[in-house]
Amino acid sequence: MRLDAILSRFGYCSRREAALWIKRGRVQVKGTVAKSPSAKAEPDEVLVDGEPVEFPGGLYIALNKPLGCTCSHREEGELVYDLLPQHWLNRADGVSTVGRLDKETGGLLLITDDGAFVHALTSPKRHVPKVYEFECSAPVPKSAVELFAGGELLLHGETTPCLPAELVLTGECSGRLTLHEGRYHQVRRMLAAVGAPVTVLTRVAIGPLQLAELNLAPGEWAAIDPAIFA
Numbered sequence: 001m002r003l004d005a006i007l008s009r010f011g012y013c014s015r016r017e018a019a020l021w022i023k024r025g026r027v028q029v030k031g032t033v034a035k036s037p038s039a040k041a042e043p044d045e046v047l048v049d050g051e052p053v054e055f056p057g058g059l060y061i062a063l064n065k066p067l068g069c070t071c072s073h074r075e076e077g078e079l080v081y082d083l084l085p086q087h088w089l090n091r092a093d094g095v096s097t098v099g100r101l102d103k104e105t106g107g108l109l110l111i112t113d114d115g116a117f118v119h120a121l122t123s124p125k126r127h128v129p130k131v132y133e134f135e136c137s138a139p140v141p142k143s144a145v146e147l148f149a150g151g152e153l154l155l156h157g158e159t160t161p162c163l164p165a166e167l168v169l170t171g172e173c174s175g176r177l178t179l180h181e182g183r184y185h186q187v188r189r190m191l192a193a194v195g196a197p198v199t200v201l202t203r204v205a206i207g208p209l210q211l212a213e214l215n216l217a218p219g220e221w222a223a224i225d226p227a228i229f230a
């Protein structure tokens with residue numbers, strides 16, 4: 001690829017600005033300061049301001065989503081994207097979340113510029129399990145364990161019942177719920193259906209990826225290897 005195309009593709013600057021960056025000596029290829037925007041290089045041979053081009057093979061990030069921000073590019077207020085470096089958001093393939101968490105849900109959220117990865121993880125056929133920890137403002141009836149596991153819970157306004165889901169109660173008003181699909185506000189609606197409104201909700205795992213193992217404070221992120229979901 002041309003150097004100016006690399007800089008713009010990975011979100012550093014426009015192709016026009018790339019010429020200036022190169023003129024100012026900010027770009028190196030294989031350890032030598034680059035001279036021409038039209039010179040060809042592989043993205044992983046390029047340094048920008050002394051740092052390797054980030055994620056030349058695709059952006060795959062796990063974010064510990066804080067409460068109060070929205071998984072949207074458009075809405076008002078604080079967005080999850082505000083937490084990320086601007087040049088990631090400028091990448092040519094566009095950056096999106098893998099599914100969504102509600103504004104008032106925290107925890108594990110994947111962010112990528114790989115549309116096929118989003119599709120693979122959110123496809124209803126894949127049934128990638130997602131684990132949520134919750135607290136409720138009322139006791140969760142023990143009968144909910146069997147009800148959720150049975151795959152017969154019909155949520156208000158829907159025509160197909162929820163897929164079987166695993167509920168583990170960790171206290172009178174708290175527990176862990178594993179879902180194999182992603183419906184709108186699903187955890188909150190399932191628990192509300194058994195008389196237990198959710199007050200705190202955190203996603204703690206997606207497939208093999210565990211939030212606890214990533215050691216991320218709310219608002220922090222880590223690069224992940226997408227191959228773990230293969």
Ligand code: URA
Pocket residue numbers: 100101102105184185186187188189201
């Ligand atoms: N279920 C919910 O109710 N909210 C989320 O953010 C995710 C699952």
